[in-house]
Amino acid sequence: MSEHHYTTIDLPDIDRKSLPDCQVLIVDDEQSSRLVLSSIIDEFAQCHVVDDSSLVCQTCEDIRPDLILLDVNMPKKDGLTLCKELKSTANFADTPVIFVTGSADPHVQDNCWQAGGADFIEKPIVASTLVHRVKNALQNALRLSLLRELIFHDQLTELYNRYYLATEVPLLLKHAARDGDPFSVIMLDIDYFKGYNDTYGHIKGDACLKSVATAMNDNVKRPQDCVVRYGGEEFLVILPYTNRDGCISVGRELVEAVGSLAMTNSASPLGKVTVSAGFSACQPSQNTSIEQLIGEADKALFKAKSAGKNRLCG
Numbered sequence: 001m002s003e004h005h006y007t008t009i010d011l012p013d014i015d016r017k018s019l020p021d022c023q024v025l026i027v028d029d030e031q032s033s034r035l036v037l038s039s040i041i042d043e044f045a046q047c048h049v050v051d052d053s054s055l056v057c058q059t060c061e062d063i064r065p066d067l068i069l070l071d072v073n074m075p076k077k078d079g080l081t082l083c084k085e086l087k088s089t090a091n092f093a094d095t096p097v098i099f100v101t102g103s104a105d106p107h108v109q110d111n112c113w114q115a116g117g118a119d120f121i122e123k124p125i126v127a128s129t130l131v132h133r134v135k136n137a138l139q140n141a142l143r144l145s146l147l148r149e150l151i152f153h154d155q156l157t158e159l160y161n162r163y164y165l166a167t168e169v170p171l172l173l174k175h176a177a178r179d180g181d182p183f184s185v186i187m188l189d190i191d192y193f194k195g196y197n198d199t200y201g202h203i204k205g206d207a208c209l210k211s212v213a214t215a216m217n218d219n220v221k222r223p224q225d226c227v228v229r230y231g232g233e234e235f236l237v238i239l240p241y242t243n244r245d246g247c248i249s250v251g252r253e254l255v256e257a258v259g260s261l262a263m264t265n266s267a268s269p270l271g272k273v274t275v276s277a278g279f280s281a282c283q284p285s286q287n288t289s290i291e292q293l294i295g296e297a298d299k300a301l302f303k304a305k306s307a308g309k310n311r312l313c314g
């Protein structure tokens with residue numbers, strides 16, 4: 001009988017969050033209800049409590065919850081409206097919401113599902129049901145985020161991959177267009193990389209790609225920004241909410257950061273590994289496509305290459 005041999009794949013060094021690290025946001029206008037919920041959930045996850053529905057969006061930005069427990073009936077803004085709002089944002093569309101409701105009315109239950117709720121829990125709270133529903137929702141969220149990490153990353157550099165670019169980045173662009181926010185893209189290419197590979201071999205070439213990738217990732221810090229491995233030695237930096245000035249500043253930092261690695265490349269007249277970069281910055285409309293922005297950044301990259309490399313052009 002033949003044995004099966006499986007190729008070992010190096011998985012990216014991803015952040016494997018566990019249940020005790022999970023952040024649960026509890027939103028309820030009644031103090032007794034907040035106390036009951038938080039004292040039970042505190043036993044296995046990190047709790048944050050908010051009593052005023054108008055503070056929820058800012059709190060979400062601050063703590064990035066893995067799960068939200070939302071009271072249906074609240075003054076100012078009710079839970080259903082709040083849930084719909086969160087579901088329409090880029091950052092929290094996928095964050096599971098469990099409604100907490102004192103009403104067993106089928107109409108209210110249906111409204112919870114329609115608003116985008118993942119589940120609901122009835123008041124008075126049954127501790128065991130709360131624990132199991134919350135744990136299930138968190139485990140599902142953790143599994144989903146692990147899966148997303150795995151399918152969206154390039155194995156060698158651990159940067160985002162083309163699949164992420166094709167599936168997720170267009171959504172970021174749509175959100176920016178809808179919110180009237182600027183959007184920028186930088187395309188970078190390692191200078192004289194073919195010469196580097198020919199001189200030092202492909203194993204050193206891979207190590208060079210990794211170092212450049214890490215340098216770029218370290219300089220792109222906001223949560224929505226991302227670095228994509230676009231091709232062999234080509235990278236894309238996606239900068240939502242970033243205008244032309246911001247983009248130029250990030251682009252210059254990236255060119256500088258790679259040069260500062262001071263990795264020898266005898267195939268380059270500069271004697272070291274450098275990158276050229278081209279950018280495209282715009283105020284997107286609903287018709288703006290990511291391909292269009294990449295095309296413009298690519299043209300600008302060509303200008304940077306023609307003008308002597310190791311620089312940023314727009």
Ligand SMILES: [Mg+2]
Pocket residue numbers: 028029030071072073074
């Ligand atoms: Mg209430």
